[in-house]
Amino acid sequence: MYSNAYIFRYAGLMVILVAAILSSAAMLLKPMQERNEAVDKMQSILSAAGIQNVTADNAIELFNDYVVNMVVIDENGNVSDEFKGAGKENSEAFKVNLKEQLYNKSVNRGYKLPLYVLEKDGETINIIPLRGVGLWGPVWGNIALKSDFNTVVGVTFGHKSETPGLGAEIETPKFEEQFPGKKIFSEEGDFVSIGVIKGGVENFPANVQRHNVDAISGGTITSNGVNDMLKYVLESYVPYIQKRG
Amino acid sequence: MSTVKQEREPLFSAKNRKLLTNPLNIDNPITVQVLGICSALAVTAKIKPAFVMALSVIVVTTFANLIISVMRNGIPPRIRIIVQLVVIASLVILVDQVLKAFVYDVSKQLSVFVGLIITNCIIMGRLEAFAMGNKPWPSILDGVGNGLGYGVILLIVAFVRELFGSGTIWGFHVIPEAFYEIGYKNNGFMILPPMALIIVGIIIWIQRSRNPELIEEN
Numbered sequence: 001m002y003s004n005a006y007i008f009r010y011a012g013l014m015v016i017l018v019a020a021i022l023s024s025a026a027m028l029l030k031p032m033q034e035r036n037e038a039v040d041k042m043q044s045i046l047s048a049a050g051i052q053n054v055t056a057d058n059a060i061e062l063f064n065d066y067v068v069n070m071v072v073i074d075e076n077g078n079v080s081d082e083f084k085g086a087g088k089e090n091s092e093a094f095k096v097n098l099k100e101q102l103y104n105k106s107v108n109r110g111y112k113l114p115l116y117v118l119e120k121d122g123e124t125i126n127i128i129p130l131r132g133v134g135l136w137g138p139v140w141g142n143i144a145l146k147s148d149f150n151t152v153v154g155v156t157f158g159h160k161s162e163t164p165g166l167g168a169e170i171e172t173p174k175f176e177e178q179f180p181g182k183k184i185f186s187e188e189g190d191f192v193s194i195g196v197i198k199g200g201v202e203n204f205p206a207n208v209q210r211h212n213v214d215a216i217s218g219g220t221i222t223s224n225g226v227n228d229m230l231k232y233v234l235e236s237y238v239p240y241i242q243k244r245g
Numbered sequence: 246m247s248t249v250k251q252e253r254e255p256l257f258s259a260k261n262r263k264l265l266t267n268p269l270n271i272d273n274p275i276t277v278q279v280l281g282i283c284s285a286l287a288v289t290a291k292i293k294p295a296f297v298m299a300l301s302v303i304v305v306t307t308f309a310n311l312i313i314s315v316m317r318n319g320i321p322p323r324i325r326i327i328v329q330l331v332v333i334a335s336l337v338i339l340v341d342q343v344l345k346a347f348v349y350d351v352s353k354q355l356s357v358f359v360g361l362i363i364t365n366c367i368i369m370g371r372l373e374a375f376a377m378g379n380k381p382w383p384s385i386l387d388g389v390g391n392g393l394g395y396g397v398i399l400l401i402v403a404f405v406r407e408l409f410g411s412g413t414i415w416g417f418h419v420i421p422e423a424f425y426e427i428g429y430k431n432n433g434f435m436i437l438p439p440m441a442l443i444i445v446g447i448i449i450w451i452q453r454s455r456n457p458e459l460i461e462e463n
Contacts, residue, residue, distance in 0.1 A: 002321040011324060014328065015331070018335045021339075022335055022338055022339070025339055029345070032346035032347070036345065036346070036349035037349075056349075
């Protein structure tokens with residue numbers, strides 16, 4: 001009862017109509033979505049530095065208050081871009097695509113990584129954004145270091161789809177509160193990173209306790225993912241840190 | 246030629262009310278038709294994502310039913326499934342975009358599950374079984390009813406799982422600290438998907454024992 005020509009016309013018209021509706025909706029909503037993503041990133045950065053009460057409404061304002069410098073660092077540890085003025089959400093450092101740059105690093109291409117310098121209560125805090133893989137999908141976070149680029153001030157983690165109650169525990173305060181005070185360099189000044197290990201950190205000697213935190217029981221692969229992410233990202237900043245002396 | 250004039254049916258006639266209320270009980274999409282189970286397992290660890298998921302599914306079933314019902318006389322039967330899928334998929338993409346723009350934190354939690362609404366068999370089941378052969382208004386009611394029926398079960402499961410799994414309701418702590426001090430512990434098993442299946446099973450059991458007409462004879 002329906003001719004083939006009718007079916008083709010019907011399908012063609014439907015597809016064009018649907019494409020028009022969806023692409024205009026995507027274009028209309030894009031600015032709001034991008035703003036949400038930026039705000040989310042700022043909240044995560046600020047909370048790694050231990051700044052409380054950051055809401056979606058005041059995040060941009062607080063971010064511009066606290067952050068004093070947005071730096072981009074290349075693979076040799078040289079500063080390739082700095083941004084100190086207002087509107088830091090538009091700086092090059094804020095827009096670096098971490099996934100892309102870490103991929104460049106993995107295939108031995110040049111890379112550019114961001115560093116956010118904050119000032120809180122007269123102290124300088126350096127924030128390094130992290131990205132790695134968990135069990136089901138990407139994990140990410142921010143690690144805040146003191147001005148010596150050695151002592152951890154705080155961390156925040158996030159994940160896309162880790163198992164609730166197991167791997168997803170990396171974003172709970174219980175896990176994150178283990179990090180402040182840990183060091184990423186040994187007493188001799190060699191880069192060690194921060195490890196996520198099994199067996200109860202308090203049972204280990206002091207030189208192990210200095211660099212490690214407890215893994216999550218039942219979340220081994222996610223814990224390993226966090227461990228690898230910290231090591232891989234932090235080591236990319238070592239040339240820069242050593243150049244600063 | 247017949248001159249019998251069909252009487253206009255009131256908007257909420259007994260028949261139409263049934264479309265709305267049946268899915269809540271004797272024709273529930275999850276516990277009776279046993280559709281949409283996978284999403285019921287995935288998003289019910291906490292109440293808030295379950296609520297948003299239920300809301301999104303209600304929106305999608307309602308509008309998909311309405312659109313298909315309006316189009317039903319022009320849809321070539323040979324490509325009807327494709328047409329239905331295109332309608333569902335576009336609605337889901339719209340819901341996803343709107344969530345990302347207006348409730349970002351919720352959309353972050355739901356992440357992949359919103360996309361999975363497309364594969365929720367309840368929606369396509371309703372299109373194929375109801376909207377293809379009924380007028381727009383009953384189709385809307387059927388969509389809302391089935392969305393609600395799905396949402397109610399989701400919320401019950403999420404309530405039990407969040408209360409016993411995390412000790413919270415809608416993110417607020419309700420189990421007093423004193424309980425934890427005398428040795429009460431959150432049940433980690435509640436957070437895992439198998440527990441949702443068990444709770445759905447218990448709901449089906451209770452419902453069938455109260456409603457003898459649901460028990461199959463074999």
